[in-house]
Amino acid sequence: MTIATCEINPPSRLLMGAGPANVHPRVLRAMGADVIGQMDPEMTAYMDETMALYREVFQTTNHWTFLINGSARSAIEAALVSLVTPGMVVVVLNIGRFGLLLREIVTRCGGIVHSVDVPWGQVVDPADVEKALRLHKPRLVAAVHGDTSTTTAQPLEAIGALCRQYEALFYVDATATLGGMPFKTDEWHIDVATAGLQKCLAGPPGSAPITLSDRAVAAIKERRHDEGGIASGAPQGEGPVIQSNYFDLMMLMNYWSPQRMNHHTEATSMLYAAREVARLVVEEGIDARIERHRRAGEAMIAGIKAMGMRVYGDETTRMYNVTGVHVPEGIEARRIQELMRRDFEIEIVSSFGPLTGKIWRIGAMGINAQKSKVLLTLAAFESVLSGEGIPINRGAGIDAARAAWNRAGHS
Amino acid sequence: MTIATCEINPPSRLLMGAGPANVHPRVLRAMGADVIGQMDPEMTAYMDETMALYREVFQTTNHWTFLINGSARSAIEAALVSLVTPGMVVVVLNIGRFGLLLREIVTRCGGIVHSVDVPWGQVVDPADVEKALRLHKPRLVAAVHGDTSTTTAQPLEAIGALCRQYEALFYVDATATLGGMPFKTDEWHIDVATAGLQKCLAGPPGSAPITLSDRAVAAIKERRHDEGGIASGAPQGEGPVIQSNYFDLMMLMNYWSPQRMNHHTEATSMLYAAREVARLVVEEGIDARIERHRRAGEAMIAGIKAMGMRVYGDETTRMYNVTGVHVPEGIEARRIQELMRRDFEIEIVSSFGPLTGKIWRIGAMGINAQKSKVLLTLAAFESVLSGEGIPINRGAGIDAARAAWNRAGHS
Numbered sequence: 001m002t003i004a005t006c007e008i009n010p011p012s013r014l015l016m017g018a019g020p021a022n023v024h025p026r027v028l029r030a031m032g033a034d035v036i037g038q039m040d041p042e043m044t045a046y047m048d049e050t051m052a053l054y055r056e057v058f059q060t061t062n063h064w065t066f067l068i069n070g071s072a073r074s075a076i077e078a079a080l081v082s083l084v085t086p087g088m089v090v091v092v093l094n095i096g097r098f099g100l101l102l103r104e105i106v107t108r109c110g111g112i113v114h115s116v117d118v119p120w121g122q123v124v125d126p127a128d129v130e131k132a133l134r135l136h137k138p139r140l141v142a143a144v145h146g147d148t149s150t151t152t153a154q155p156l157e158a159i160g161a162l163c164r165q166y167e168a169l170f171y172v173d174a175t176a177t178l179g180g181m182p183f184k185t186d187e188w189h190i191d192v193a194t195a196g197l198q199k200c201l202a203g204p205p206g207s208a209p210i211t212l213s214d215r216a217v218a219a220i221k222e223r224r225h226d227e228g229g230i231a232s233g234a235p236q237g238e239g240p241v242i243q244s245n246y247f248d249l250m251m252l253m254n255y256w257s258p259q260r261m262n263h264h265t266e267a268t269s270m271l272y273a274a275r276e277v278a279r280l281v282v283e284e285g286i287d288a289r290i291e292r293h294r295r296a297g298e299a300m301i302a303g304i305k306a307m308g309m310r311v312y313g314d315e316t317t318r319m320y321n322v323t324g325v326h327v328p329e330g331i332e333a334r335r336i337q338e339l340m341r342r343d344f345e346i347e348i349v350s351s352f353g354p355l356t357g358k359i360w361r362i363g364a365m366g367i368n369a370q371k372s373k374v375l376l377t378l379a380a381f382e383s384v385l386s387g388e389g390i391p392i393n394r395g396a397g398i399d400a401a402r403a404a405w406n407r408a409g410h411s
Numbered sequence: 412m413t414i415a416t417c418e419i420n421p422p423s424r425l426l427m428g429a430g431p432a433n434v435h436p437r438v439l440r441a442m443g444a445d446v447i448g449q450m451d452p453e454m455t456a457y458m459d460e461t462m463a464l465y466r467e468v469f470q471t472t473n474h475w476t477f478l479i480n481g482s483a484r485s486a487i488e489a490a491l492v493s494l495v496t497p498g499m500v501v502v503v504l505n506i507g508r509f510g511l512l513l514r515e516i517v518t519r520c521g522g523i524v525h526s527v528d529v530p531w532g533q534v535v536d537p538a539d540v541e542k543a544l545r546l547h548k549p550r551l552v553a554a555v556h557g558d559t560s561t562t563t564a565q566p567l568e569a570i571g572a573l574c575r576q577y578e579a580l581f582y583v584d585a586t587a588t589l590g591g592m593p594f595k596t597d598e599w600h601i602d603v604a605t606a607g608l609q610k611c612l613a614g615p616p617g618s619a620p621i622t623l624s625d626r627a628v629a630a631i632k633e634r635r636h637d638e639g640g641i642a643s644g645a646p647q648g649e650g651p652v653i654q655s656n657y658f659d660l661m662m663l664m665n666y667w668s669p670q671r672m673n674h675h676t677e678a679t680s681m682l683y684a685a686r687e688v689a690r691l692v693v694e695e696g697i698d699a700r701i702e703r704h705r706r707a708g709e710a711m712i713a714g715i716k717a718m719g720m721r722v723y724g725d726e727t728t729r730m731y732n733v734t735g736v737h738v739p740e741g742i743e744a745r746r747i748q749e750l751m752r753r754d755f756e757i758e759i760v761s762s763f764g765p766l767t768g769k770i771w772r773i774g775a776m777g778i779n780a781q782k783s784k785v786l787l788t789l790a791a792f793e794s795v796l797s798g799e800g801i802p803i804n805r806g807a808g809i810d811a812a813r814a815a816w817n818r819a820g821h822s
Binding site: 011012081105205 | 424453467480481516639657673676678686760763
């Protein structure tokens with residue numbers, strides 16, 4: 001066999017889609033450091049620092065705040081497979097593509113799903129969640145904060161309080177919003193939250209932060225079953241064995257504890273990346289970072305509207321960091337995306353399911369939640385749309401976005 | 412909260428343990444490239460190239476050769492959870508720590524395990540595997556090629572032929588040997604093989620190559636169940652749903668196919684790393700690379716013996732890339748490891764289970780399977796051992812290793 005390949009050389013592309021977004025150069029450089037042994041004191045110190053840093057990112061005092069070695073989805077599965085026992089009743093907020101994913105994973109874990117359904121693009125009424133809590137008496141409620149497929153964020157605070165009241169654990173995936181929208185793990189009574197690095201956190205996909213409340217940890221401890229090769233003789237749990245070894249959060253906690261019970265080999269380079277990602281969040285300040293995303297979203301929306309396009313979804317429940325734009329009748333969404341990429345090296349995307357080809361999604365997250373990136377994207381977008389014969393108020397979008405950004409700074 | 416952390420700055424340490432080993436600088440640099448969109452044509456081209464490159468690494472013509480996004484263990488779980496149906500009979504080679512891990516994972520997947528047991532450090536007799544095949548009629552036989560916990564490699568070729576004869580699928584984890592010992596997926600009738608990057612491949616932990624034969628793919632296709640948010644309307648399988656979403660190899664194949672059915676967001680930076688890892692293997696030539704590891708192992712063993720220490724395990728079944736050394740009576744293994752690290756910035760490790768503190772494991776893999784690294788490690792080792800009062804033939808180990816390396820070059 002002869003395989004001719006070249007040195008890695010991806011195009012320099014501005015990623016204004018639904019994620020991944022461009023990675024902060026400091027994070028890329030952090031991955032350039034060579035690995036060290038997984039039990040070396042410097043490595044375990046980096047692990048401990050990473051735990052402390054993500055407590056700040058998640059706004060929690062939870063001790064058990066660490067990384068799952070995989071994409072954002074891996075942490076969703078780790079959370080659900082460790083919490084859901086066979087036959088457990090789980091209420092899932094069915095609000096978009098990622099609500100469907102939660103349903104799917106809970107079912108594969110042996111849970112019985114009752115959905116609180118809303119049409120894509122709308123938010124759940126907490127009163128409906130309360131009804132479900134009363135009717136189904138779930139042990140767990142599972143939700144996605146911001147579902148990028150619909151550009152909509154769910155009202156978690158009210159639901160978290162209800163979960164506490166009805167003694168259900170509350171699991172939330174915050175992949176698309178952490179670091180870009182307010183997300184208060186403790187204040188909102190969230191028992192388990194998970195995320196990825198590749199959206200508002202400006203890191204690469206492939207490492208997934210997770211945080212667990214004491215209540216969640218207590219439930220998982222019931223299921224402690226150390227694997228044969230490394231069993232320590234510690235008391236084992238009486239609950240059912242977690243059906244995954246890789247995602248067994250009890251074993252992962254033992255690995256991230258001072259005992260350092262061996263499990264997988266920690267993904268060293270991605271740990272370096274995740275740590276640098278969190279350092280950048282802490283340096284900027286979580287509130288300042290969220291405000292920057294809010295401002296970018298506001299400017300983007302002002303620009304889209306001023307150029308004469310329709311913004312998707314409801315003003316009050318829209319995510320800061322990704323904006324949906326209605327695709328005009330008769331326009332092939334994909335063609336516009338291709339022209340944006342080919343002529344401007346800018347990525348925007350469409351969506352899934354009922355929204356496939358119906359909306360574009362334009363993100364401004366992580367290092368791309370910046371004035372210049374928003375303005376240049378709008379400049380490219382109006383040129384491409386106009387070139388395809390869509391009536392556009394030339395220049396108006398860019399000017400409106402500039403004005404909105406500057407105004408937003410004073411609010 | 413105030414968290415003071417410094418820029419990433421790990422020590423420059425020579426990792427001569429059981430893995431991870433040091434990462435090739437070209438692989439570290441590859442991770443410095445910014446990410447691109449997961450469906451961008453350059454990204455999917457990189458994915459296709461990665462498939463082709465790993466076919467050569469695995470020495471297979473299997474089309475389905477790709478990456479699992481996680482540590483080496485994640486690919487083990489992906490293979491087993493996708494192959495093992497509830498109640499399926501599986502024969503596992505129970506040969507060390509990682510044999511126990513296979514048993515553990517198969518059991519969590521709902522399989523019924525029958526073990527072929529041998530004491531740690533020994534190899535399985537293929538006749539015993541044949542007995543198990545006759546008696547238990549398994550659908551699957553699961554094995555680890557080289558178990559670093561025992562520094563021993565199993566005779567896969569004979570077992571593969573038996574599996575074909577008795578119509579069982581054959582799964583092998585090659586994490587510790589791929590790229591460092593002969594491993595012939597097709598020739599040895601291996602249906603599914605998995606690995607990690609952090610041993611003989613000189614990459615970082617966190618990405619796990621996998622290859623699947625047509626027979627394995629046919630079995631997995633029976634279990635096709637697309638998740639709700641992305642279902643394509645394609646015919647679904649009639650077999651039981653795979654109990655993991657993240658590790659559902661059918662969905663992963665659809666993601667790595669020209670259809671690019673969305674699943675997780677591919678871990679871009681780790682894909683860049685995995686691709687560069689395989690490019691380096693192909694450039695060097697797989698046979699030359701294996702020969703380099705063999706030579707390093709031979710030199711290490713010659714050195715250990717000449718300095719007056721006892722090498723662990725059987726000459727004929729020993730792994731090339733990691734050498735066990737008996738810890739002398741009355742010596743605390745950990746203290747020697749700490750002195751190696753503190754005074755020489757060299758990592759060596761002990762082992763697990765019955766071998767904890769009984770042997771040291773000294774690896775020479777990836778970029779560390781090099782003359783200079785072997786010699787410098789031996790120089791440090793003899794100094795530390797001697798300093799602790801162990802009688803050592805000073806200088807003899809280094810000289811013997813130099814001679815063995817040079818000799819090995821002519822064999």
